[in-house]
Amino acid sequence: MSAVEQALQDEAICHATGVRQLILTFYSPQPLPLPAWLAAQPHFPKFYWQPRDGNETVAVCGQVAQFTDPEQAGQFLQHHMDGAERLRVWGLNAFDALPQPGGAQQACLFVPRLTLHQQANTLTLTLNLSDPHALQGDLARAAAFLQQLQPASPLLPLHLTLTHACHQPDEAGWEAMLERALAAIADGAMEKVVLARKTVLTFSQPVDAWRMLAASQKVNHHCYHFLMAFSPTSAFLSASPERLFLRQGDQLTTEALAGTVAGHDDDSQAAALADWLMKSEKNQRENWLVVDDICRQLQGAAHGLDVMPPEIVRLRNVQHLRRGIHGQLRAADDAVCLARLQPTAAVAGLPRQPARRFILGHEPFARCWYAGSAGYLSRSQSEFAVSLRAAWLEGNQVHLYAGAGIVAGSDPAQEWQEIENKAAGLRTLLQDPAAQ
Known part of the structure; x- marks a missing residue:
């Protein structure tokens, strides 16, 4: 950090105003353990990001500015x-970008003090300075921040003792909730609703979010891995297979990820299940509902939309149908993209408002960050993943979330097994040492 500390003495920086960045680039022949480094730092909030293609990893900590909605963040960038x-x-971003019942937070977005960005053999370190009057006022805070940074320590495997577990709703409550949803669908109130379950696991000791992330990265491949730590004892993490959107300039890429079947360790059996999924009328209908909703939501904001042929996404415990969607934005506005795309029909339902009302009236918990989105905004490029296969960690407790799309013909027992399979992607990390 000495090069950054020397740069802080630059006279031009001292007398500048607004926001400035000190950027240093290093050759890094081996990937650095960014989750382990981030876990050791005393500064909050902390955010770790690894896209599902695995071509970069990012660790950020501390903050120089914070926003409660994407529009504020976009105005700051502009x-x-x-x-x-x-x-x-x-x-x-929370599940519903609209004001939440009880005044719950809509978003927690921030400009970090420090960013470590690793891609290929390059490590880029960025220190952000911000002061509306003179950056000299922020230099002392930045220097103190750097002095408090700590070296990384290895992230050891999880060793936990489960003392209690409960589902919200339980299986009987799930069946009753789905029967009410199917009746509403039959009455024409909605075409689809995505219902979720929260599982609360209590352990005899605090659960380390960074160790859980490291365990997930080893086994949950082809996923976005992200973790936001709000304090030493509270964090939200996800191993999500779904992109909300990627914007590069005015080019937009999004997708419909809906339709699910179980996975299998045996390749031939997994292929047979995938073949069934591709031919399943119920699952294809569910996927097309999401495609149609995305295209309608983007009307007026994007043109030239192309829908790709369906493909199978094979994960550790489940397989999904996915169709990619590409288009050109009329204006590169991330707040507009978030408002139009979140929540998608894949996590809420159709039509949106009746499905939202049903979720609010029948799910026995608040989703908060689950089924929202995580990622970053910038002028040139922005990317957000849907916060699925997610967990909220608070001290000794882990709250696991999983959902299933309910349409006409859905079977409550089969949908319960689907959410069991989805939740297992993270739950097995906490209970099966062999999976770590």
């Missing part, structure tokens, strides 16, 4: 476009 062209805003 206002500071001259002094910080590579600036990114990181964080989470």
Whole structure:
């Protein structure tokens, strides 16, 4: 960090205003253990990001600015476009971008103090400075921040003792909730609703979110891995297979990930299940409902939409149908993209408002960050993943979330097994040492 500390003495920086970035690039022949490094740092919030293609990893900590909705973040980026062209805003958006019941937080987005970005053999370190009057006022805070950074320590395997587990709702409650949903669908109130279950696991000792993330990265492949730590004892993490959107300039890429069947360790049996999924009328209908909703939501904001042929996404415990969707935005506005795409029909239902009302009236818990989105905004490129296969960690407890799309013909017992399979992607990490 000495090079950064020397740069803080630059006279031009001292007398500048607004936002400035100090950027250093290093050759890094071996990937650095960014989750382990981030776990050791005393600064909050902390955010770790690895896209599902695995071509980069990012660790950020501390903050110089925070926002409660994406529009605020976009205005900040636009206002500071001259002094910080590579600036990114990181964080989470709640399930429903509209004001939440009880005043729950809509988003937690922030400009970090420090970013470590690793791609190929390059490590880029970025220190952000921000002060509306003179950056000299922020230099002492930045220097103190750097002095408090700690070296990484290895992330050891999880060894936990489960003392209690419960589902919200339990299986009987799930069946009753689905029967009410199927009756509403039959009455024409909605075409589809995505219902979720929360599993609360209590352990005899605090659960380390960073160790859980490391365990997940080893076995949950082809997923976005992200973790946001709010404090030493509270964090939200996910191993999500679903992209909400990627914007590169005015080019938009999104997808419909809906339709599910179990996975299998045996390749031939997994292929047979995948073949059944591709031919399943119920699952194809569910996927097309999501495709149609995305295309309608993007009307007026994007043109030239192309829908790709269906493909199978094979994960550790489940397999999904996915169709990619590409188009050109009329304006590169991430707040608009988030407002139009979140929540998608894959996590809420159709039509959106009746499905949202049903979820609010019947699910026995608040989703908060689950089924929302996580990622970053910047001027040139932005990317968000849907917060699925997710967990909220608070001290000795882990809250696991999983959902299933309910349409006409859905069977409550089969949908219960589907959410069991989805939740197992994270639950097995906490209970099966062999999986770590």
